[in-house]
Amino acid sequence: MPRRTSTLLGVLLLSVPLLAQADDPEPTDEDALQDDILEVITLPLAAEAAREAGVAEAEVQHALEAAHDAGLSAGEATEIVVQEAETAKKSGARKGFDRYVMAKLLAGERGKAIAAGVAKRKADGTLTDEEIEKAKAKYAELKAKHKKRRAKLKEKRKKLIEKGKKLALLGEDDFVARKKELKERHDELVAAHRKRKAELKDQRAETKAELKEEREDLKDARKDLKAAHGDMKAAETEEEKKAAKDDMKAAKKAHKEAKKDFKDAAKDKKKADMKAKADKKGKKPGKKAKDDAKADMKAKGKKGGPR
Numbered sequence: 635m636p637r638r639t640s641t642l643l644g645v646l647l648l649s650v651p652l653l654a655q656a657d658d659p660e661p662t663d664e665d666a667l668q669d670d671i672l673e674v675i676t677l678p679l680a681a682e683a684a685r686e687a688g689v690a691e692a693e694v695q696h697a698l699e700a701a702h703d704a705g706l707s708a709g710e711a712t713e714i715v716v717q718e719a720e721t722a723k724k725s726g727a728r729k730g731f732d733r734y735v736m737a738k739l740l741a742g743e744r745g746k747a748i749a750a751g752v753a754k755r756k757a758d759g760t761l762t763d764e765e766i767e768k769a770k771a772k773y774a775e776l777k778a779k780h781k782k783r784r785a786k787l788k789e790k791r792k793k794l795i796e797k798g799k800k801l802a803l804l805g806e807d808d809f810v811a812r813k814k815e816l817k818e819r820h821d822e823l824v825a826a827h828r829k830r831k832a833e834l835k836d837q838r839a840e841t842k843a844e845l846k847e848e849r850e851d852l853k854d855a856r857k858d859l860k861a862a863h864g865d866m867k868a869a870e871t872e873e874e875k876k877a878a879k880d881d882m883k884a885a886k887k888a889h890k891e892a893k894k895d896f897k898d899a900a901k902d903k904k905k906a907d908m909k910a911k912a913d914k915k916g917k918k919p920g921k922k923a924k925d926d927a928k929a930d931m932k933a934k935g936k937k938g939g940p941r
Contacts, residue, residue, distance in 0.1 A: 661783065663799070666790040673709035673805035679812045680712045684719040686826070688727030691909060696732035696761055700739055703773035705780030709805055710745025717752040730758025736769055834910040841903035848892070848899040855892035859885040 677698075684694050694715065701711040718731050734755045738748045795801075862878065862885040869875040 669801040672809035680715045687719045687722035693732040697735040704739040713749040717749040728757035837906040841906040845899040848896040852892040855889040
């Protein structure tokens, strides 16, 4: 990754607790009455559009998880993903979408500000597992704040509804437009999803088989190395020692290569597993949000939930 970006992320990872210590303003009545259920439903559609535009699936998932952990609403996350999808369609997909979102979140920026800079961002490397874990530790503080704020919003919203106040649906126009597009492209999207799912399944099976094969090769290389050690000890004449030494050298080289191949195969399997997990996990938030919203509607006779 570029050194400048790496340094920026390092600074942000260290400084984010200062951001987390700032007090959030008390939610207003307007905040409490904003119902983002349509934006929640739209988010998976926006994510699918980004994938279709060529944005890496893992990057979309990392960015959405980071946005959620940092306390962004579904509407804000949708704005960011939509902007990335539109930019990718016009200029081609660029690496580092997740890295860009993380850096901006850790700098204290939110939805509109992050989305505004998406088109101008430069290509960068995808986040590493280590960077994701470090950021998650920092996001925990922001997530706790977000949870506390949502509880306040929920309580205020409940009281306002009891007083006869009505909710204001957010993202209705965008939802209607995407619903129409989804209906028109239903068969196409279902086929694409099934194809992607099958490809991911094949990738996992292939990498699993390769890992098994490399594991066996590594076992054989270890046996050969052990045998070479034995021959080395048993060698008596100079000729036998020379031959044993050559065998030992070859066995060590073969063992080193087998070990590297095994590690590479393990990495490939892990990547395939992560892709499959991201694809599966990426659809759960939308479904869960809809299920939660239905339960809320049934309990209260109202739509949606607080931002």
